[in-house]
Amino acid sequence: MTDPSLIGEPVETRLTEPVKTGLTEPAEVAADPEYVLGTGTDELERLAFQHRLWSDVAHQAWRAAKLRIGQRVLDVGCGPGFASFDLAQWVTRRGAVVGVDESSRFVGHLNHQAAARDLPQLSGRVGDVQQLPTLLADQAPFDLAYARWVLCFVKDPAAVVAGIAQQLRPGGYAIVHDYFHYDSMTVAPKSALHDRVVAATKRSWEDRGGNTDVGGELPRLFAAHGCRCLHLDTHARVARGEDSMFHWPEMWWGTYAPKLVAMNYLSQGDCDELLQLMAEIGRDPHRFVHCPTVYEFIFQKL
Numbered sequence: 001m002t003d004p005s006l007i008g009e010p011v012e013t014r015l016t017e018p019v020k021t022g023l024t025e026p027a028e029v030a031a032d033p034e035y036v037l038g039t040g041t042d043e044l045e046r047l048a049f050q051h052r053l054w055s056d057v058a059h060q061a062w063r064a065a066k067l068r069i070g071q072r073v074l075d076v077g078c079g080p081g082f083a084s085f086d087l088a089q090w091v092t093r094r095g096a097v098v099g100v101d102e103s104s105r106f107v108g109h110l111n112h113q114a115a116a117r118d119l120p121q122l123s124g125r126v127g128d129v130q131q132l133p134t135l136l137a138d139q140a141p142f143d144l145a146y147a148r149w150v151l152c153f154v155k156d157p158a159a160v161v162a163g164i165a166q167q168l169r170p171g172g173y174a175i176v177h178d179y180f181h182y183d184s185m186t187v188a189p190k191s192a193l194h195d196r197v198v199a200a201t202k203r204s205w206e207d208r209g210g211n212t213d214v215g216g217e218l219p220r221l222f223a224a225h226g227c228r229c230l231h232l233d234t235h236a237r238v239a240r241g242e243d244s245m246f247h248w249p250e251m252w253w254g255t256y257a258p259k260l261v262a263m264n265y266l267s268q269g270d271c272d273e274l275l276q277l278m279a280e281i282g283r284d285p286h287r288f289v290h291c292p293t294v295y296e297f298i299f300q301k302l
C-alpha cells in the first residue's frame with residue numbers, strides 16, 4: 001500500500017510552496033484565498049486546540065474504518081495538519097498520508113512539522129479540494145479519506161465528494177466529521193443575542209458559498225458516486241465553564257466574533273456583549289453552552 005514516491009524523499013522536494021517556519025507572517029496570510037475563518041495565528045491555535053478536544057472522536061472513527069499500518073490516507077482540507085500528524089503516526093513509514101488544503105500557510109506548517117517530527121510518510125499539497133482528481137493525478141488510490149470541517153466551507157461539495165470517491169480504492173472508506181443543524185449551537189439559559197450571532201455566522205459562511213448544514217446532503221452525494229453510508233451518528237457536547245470543552249465555543253467566538261464585525265455581519269456592540277456573555281457563562285456553574293452538534297459519517301466505496 002505504500003507509495004514509494006513519498007518514502008525517504010527530502011521533505012523540501014515534496015513541497016508545492018516554500019516552507020513557512022514561523023507562525024506570524026501577515027503578508028502571506030493576506031495572500032491566501034478566501035477561507036472565511038482566516039489563516040492567522042489565532043485560527044491556527046484554535047484548530048490545534050479543537051483537534052485536542054476532538055481527537056478521541058477522530059481516532060474512534062478511524063478505528064471503525066479499520067485504519068492500520070501501511071495504508072494510504074488522504075486528509076481533505078487538512079488545515080495545518082493536526083489530524084494528519086496523528087494519521088501519519090498511525091500508518092507509519094510503511095504507509096502514506098497526503099494532506100490537501102488551499103492555504104499555503106497551513107500546508108507550509110504541515111510540511112515543516114512533518115520534517116520536524118520526522119514523518120517522511122506525510123506531505124501536504126496546496127490546492128482546491130474541489131479539484132482533487134487533477135491535484136492527485138500522480139497518486140495511487142487511497143484506503144481512507146478523512147474530511148473534517150471542510151465540506152461546510154466549499155461552494156461545490158458534490159465536486160469534493162466526486163473527487164474523494166475517485167481517489168478511493170474499491171472497499172476504501174471516507175469519514176466525514178461536519179455540521180448539520182448548526183442552530184443546535186446555543187447557550188442555557190437561552191440568549192437572543194447569542195442566537196442572533198449564530199444566525200450571522202451562518203449567513204457569513206453561506207454568502208461565501210458554504211453551508212453550515214452540509215451534513216444533510218452527504219448520504220445522497222456519496223451514494224451518487226458509488227459510496228454506501230455504513231455509519232451515521234452525532235456527537236453532541238454541552239459544557240460549563242469548568243469543562244475544557246467550554247473553551248471550544250469560547251475560543252470560537254473569541255476569534256470569529258471580531259471577524260464578523262470586520263465583515264459587517266455584527267456590530268461592535270453585539271460583539272462586545274457576546275464576549276461578555278461568554279465570560280459570564282464561564283464563571284457561572286448554573287449556565288452552560290450547547291456546542292454545535294458534529295455529525296459523523298462513514299462511507300465505503302463499493
Ligand SMILES: C[S@@+](CC[C@H](N)C(=O)[O-])C[C@H]1O[C@@H](n2cnc3c(N)ncnc32)[C@H](O)[C@@H]1O
Pocket residue numbers: 035047051076077078079080081082083100101102103106127128129130147148149150153154
Ligand atoms: C475548519 S478548518 C479544518 C482543518 C482540518 N480539517 C481540521 O479538522 O483541523 C477548514 C480548512 O478547510 C480549508 N478549505 C476551505 N475551503 C477549501 C477548498 N476549497 N480547498 C481546499 N481547502 C479548503 C481551509 O483552508 C481550512 O484549512
